[in-house]
Amino acid sequence: MTRLTFEFTATECNGWPNIHIYIDDDHYETFEVSEHREKVTIPFDLLDGEHEVEIQLFGKSERSTVLDGSGKIVRDQILTLEDIYVDDIKIPRFFMYEGRYYDVPEGRQALTWGMNNVSWKWCFETPLIGWVVHRMNAKTDETAGDDLNMYSDKKVEELTALLNELEGKIDELDV
Amino acid sequence: MSLMFEKVLNVSSGQILPERPPAGLAFLNGVCEHMGIEYSSLDLNLFINQELDEETWVRLEQVTPFYPVTDESVLSIVDDVLDKFCDRVQSFDPDLIMVSVLSYYQNFWAQSFLEKLKSLGLKAKVMIGGTGIGVPLGDETKDTFAKMLLRKELIDYYVLGEGDMILQSFLRDGTISPGINHRNTRALPGTETETWAQQIDELDQCPTPSYKQMDLDSYPNELGVTGSRGCVRRCTFCDVGHYWKKFRFRSGESIAREIEQHYRDTGRTRYVFTDSLINGSLKSFRDMLATMAKVREDNNGMPELQLLGQFIIRPSRFHPEQMFREMRTAGIHELSIGVESGSEKVREHIGKKFSNEDIDWHMEMCSKYGIQNNLLMMVGYPTETEEDFNESMDMLDRYQKYTIDKTVRHVNESYPLVLLKNTPLHHMADDLDISGFNDQEYFNVTWVSGKNPKLTIHERFKRFVRWQRRLIKLGYWRPQTLRVIIRELMRQIENLSERTLSDRVKTDILS
Numbered sequence: 001m002t003r004l005t006f007e008f009t010a011t012e013c014n015g016w017p018n019i020h021i022y023i024d025d026d027h028y029e030t031f032e033v034s035e036h037r038e039k040v041t042i043p044f045d046l047l048d049g050e051h052e053v054e055i056q057l058f059g060k061s062e063r064s065t066v067l068d069g070s071g072k073i074v075r076d077q078i079l080t081l082e083d084i085y086v087d088d089i090k091i092p093r094f095f096m097y098e099g100r101y102y103d104v105p106e107g108r109q110a111l112t113w114g115m116n117n118v119s120w121k122w123c124f125e126t127p128l129i130g131w132v133v134h135r136m137n138a139k140t141d142e143t144a145g146d147d148l149n150m151y152s153d154k155k156v157e158e159l160t161a162l163l164n165e166l167e168g169k170i171d172e173l174d175v
Numbered sequence: 176m177s178l179m180f181e182k183v184l185n186v187s188s189g190q191i192l193p194e195r196p197p198a199g200l201a202f203l204n205g206v207c208e209h210m211g212i213e214y215s216s217l218d219l220n221l222f223i224n225q226e227l228d229e230e231t232w233v234r235l236e237q238v239t240p241f242y243p244v245t246d247e248s249v250l251s252i253v254d255d256v257l258d259k260f261c262d263r264v265q266s267f268d269p270d271l272i273m274v275s276v277l278s279y280y281q282n283f284w285a286q287s288f289l290e291k292l293k294s295l296g297l298k299a300k301v302m303i304g305g306t307g308i309g310v311p312l313g314d315e316t317k318d319t320f321a322k323m324l325l326r327k328e329l330i331d332y333y334v335l336g337e338g339d340m341i342l343q344s345f346l347r348d349g350t351i352s353p354g355i356n357h358r359n360t361r362a363l364p365g366t367e368t369e370t371w372a373q374q375i376d377e378l379d380q381c382p383t384p385s386y387k388q389m390d391l392d393s394y395p396n397e398l399g400v401t402g403s404r405g406c407v408r409r410c411t412f413c414d415v416g417h418y419w420k421k422f423r424f425r426s427g428e429s430i431a432r433e434i435e436q437h438y439r440d441t442g443r444t445r446y447v448f449t450d451s452l453i454n455g456s457l458k459s460f461r462d463m464l465a466t467m468a469k470v471r472e473d474n475n476g477m478p479e480l481q482l483l484g485q486f487i488i489r490p491s492r493f494h495p496e497q498m499f500r501e502m503r504t505a506g507i508h509e510l511s512i513g514v515e516s517g518s519e520k521v522r523e524h525i526g527k528k529f530s531n532e533d534i535d536w537h538m539e540m541c542s543k544y545g546i547q548n549n550l551l552m553m554v555g556y557p558t559e560t561e562e563d564f565n566e567s568m569d570m571l572d573r574y575q576k577y578t579i580d581k582t583v584r585h586v587n588e589s590y591p592l593v594l595l596k597n598t599p600l601h602h603m604a605d606d607l608d609i610s611g612f613n614d615q616e617y618f619n620v621t622w623v624s625g626k627n628p629k630l631t632i633h634e635r636f637k638r639f640v641r642w643q644r645r646l647i648k649l650g651y652w653r654p655q656t657l658r659v660i661i662r663e664l665m666r667q668i669e670n671l672s673e674r675t676l677s678d679r680v681k682t683d684i685l686s
Contacts, residue, residue, distance in 0.1 A: 086579065087576045089542060089579045090579075091579055092579075129575050129576045129579070130575065130649065132579055133575060133578055133579060133650035134650050136579065137650050137652075155653075159647060159653060159657060159658070160647065162658060162661045162662075163640050163643055163644060163661065165665065166636075166661050166664055166665055166668075167640045169665050169668045170633060170636045170637055170640065172668075172672065173632065173636070173668055173672060174633070
C-alpha cells in the first residue's frame with residue numbers, strides 16, 4: 001500500500017473549497033477543506049504501470065467569489081497545491097509542475113485553482129517510489145552531485161559492466 | 176625557552192580525494208603551535224591532486240591504496256611528483272619532519288616519500304604516526320609497516336597511540352615516552368616489543384588542532400573536529416577498541432567552542448567529526464547541541480554551520496523527538512550510522528544493541544527534521560544466512576523512499592566482510608571455526624567459517640554483487656570508490672585462483 005498525500009492552502013469565502021480525488025477515473029476521496037492548510041492522503045494499491053490522478057474542485061457557488069463595484073475580485077474561494085508527499089516524504093516540486101489544470105481545453109501549468117468543476121490532472125507510474133527516485137536521478141547532473149556519489153546512466157552502465165566482469169570471475173571460483 | 180627542535184615540518188600522506196584539510200596535519204600543527212615551535216605543513220595528498228590530471232589521478236587511485244605497487248609506469252609518475260614535493264620540503268629546511276598516515280591505504284605514498292627523503296640526505300629527523308602504520312605487511316619478516324620503515328632507516332621514530340601529550344615532551348627536550356618507538360628501544364624488526372602511548376583521560380587538556388597555516392582555499396569548505404576517541408560499543412568487526420581501550424570524550428561546550436573558533440579563524444562552515452561516534456556520551460552530545468544553538472543565537476549573521484559525524488542509533492526512549500529537534504537547530508546535517516545489516520540476529524551478534532524499530536524511528540525523525548544519513552552496511556558477516564541477507568535487501572526496499580528527501584544520502588559498504596586483526600571477530604575465530612585467515616595480512620576477504628558452511632567465499636562475493644545490483648536498481652547513488660573496490664575484488668579473486676591452483680599442483684606432485 002502506497003500513500004499519496006496532497007498538501008493544500010486554501011482561502012475561505014462563504015465556505016471552504018471541496019474536492020473530489022480520482023485515480024484512473026475511480027473515485028477515491030471527497031474532501032471538504034476546513035482550514036487554511038490541509039493535507040489529504042490517498043492510500044492505494046495499483047497495478048504496476050501508468051496512472052493518472054485527478055483533483056476536481058466542486059461546490060463553488062457565485063457566493064464564493066466577492067467582487068467590488070468595479071468588478072474586481074476582492075475575496076475568492078481558491079485552493080493552491082503546495083506539495084505532494086509519497087509515504088510521508090515530500091517529493092521535489094518539479095513533479096507538481098508536470099500536472100495540467102484544465103480551465104482551457106489543452107490544459108495549462110497552474111497550481112492555484114478556483115473554477116468550479118474544473119480538474120487538475122497529474123500522471124504518474126507505479127511502483128510510485130521507484131518512479132520518483134528514478135525520475136529524480138535522471139534529472140541529476142552528475143557533475144552537480146557531490147564527490148562521494150555518482151548517478152548517471154553512463155556511470156550505471158559502467159558499474160554494471162564492472163559488476164558483470166566481477167561476477168564472471170566469481171563464477172570461475174570454486175571455493 | 177630553548178627547544179629540542181626549532182623548525183618542524185608536518186606532512187600528511189596520499190592518496191584520497193582531498194575533501195577537507197587532513198585532520199592529522201591540523202593535529203600536528205596544533206601541537207607545534209601550543210609549544211611555540213616554528214612549523215609548516217605540507218599535504219602530500221593535495222599536492223598529488225594538484226600535480227596530476229584527473230585521468231592520472233584516477234589511475235593511481237586505483238593502485239596506490241594496495242601496498243606494494245610494482246607497476247613501473249606508476250612508480251615513474253610517483254617519482255616525478257615526489258621530486259617536486261621534496262623541493263618544497265627542502266626549501267623549509269626543517270630539523271624534524273612529522274608524517275601523518277591516515278590509514279593503510281596511504282602507506283605506499285608514505286613509504287615512497289620517505290625513500291625519496293632519504294635519498295636527499297637531509298639532516299632532519301623523521302617521525303611517523305597514524306593508524307595506517309601499525310598494519311602487518313603480510314610478508315616473511317612479520318613486520319608492521321612502521322617497523323619495516325625503521326628497519327630500512329627511513330624513519331627515526333614512530334608513534335603508536337595518542338601523541339597529544341608525548342609529542343609535547345618530545346618536542347621540548349627529546350623525551351622518549353611510551354608510544355614513541357625508535358631504533359634504540361626494543362622495537363626491533365620481527366619482534367612484538369614496542370610501546371604504546373597511554374590513553375589520555377582528559378581530552379579537554381589536549382592542544383586544539385590548528386588550520387591556520389594550511390592552504391584552505393585548495394579544499395572544499397570543510398574542516399575536521401574531534402570530540403571523542405574510542406567507542407562505547409565493541410562491534411565484533413571493528414578494531415577501534417584495540418587502539419582506544421576506553422571511550423574518552425570532551426565536554427560538549429569545548430567542542431562547540433572549538434567549532435566557533437575555527438569558524439572565526441577560517442570562515443569554514445562545514446565541520447566533520449572524526450569521532451567513531453558523536454553521541455557516545457549523550458550528556459556531552461546534548462551539551463554540544465545546546466552550545467551550538469547558543470553560538471548561532473549569539474552570532475547574528477553567522478551562516479548555518481553544518482555538522483557531520485558518525486552516530487549510533489538507540490531506542491526512542493534515549494533519542495526522543497526533542498533531541499532530533501535540537502540536532503537540527505545545532506546544525507547537524509549528516510550522520511553516518513553503522514546499521515551493518517537488516518537482520519536483527521546479525522546485528523545482535525555484532526553487538527549493535529538496536530532493533531529495526533529503532534532504525535525506523537531514527538529515519539522517521541531524521542526525515543522530519545531534515546537530517547541526512549549515510550548507512551554503513553556490510554555483506555557476508557560470518558553468521559549471515561541467506562535469510563539474513565534477504566532482510567538486508569528488504570531494508571533497501573523499505574528505505575528507498577528516504578533517498579527522495581536525502582534522509583538516506585549514501586549507502587556505503589566496502590567489501591564482502593574484511594576480517595581485521597585485533598577485532599573481537601578475530602578473537603572469535605576459533606568459536607566461529609574460521610579458516611583462511613592470515614593474521615599477517617591486513618586485507619582478509621577470503622576467509623570461511625565452519626559454523627556457517629553455506630557462506631563460502633563464492634557465495635559471499637555473489638551476495639556482494641547481488642547487493643550492488645539491488646542498490647543500482649533502486650536508484651541509490653553509488654560511491655565513486657566502488658570502481659576501485661570492484662577492481663580490488665577481482666585482483667583478490669585472481670590471487671585466490673592462483674593460490675588454489677598452486678595448492679592443487681603441490682597436492683598432485685605430492686600424491
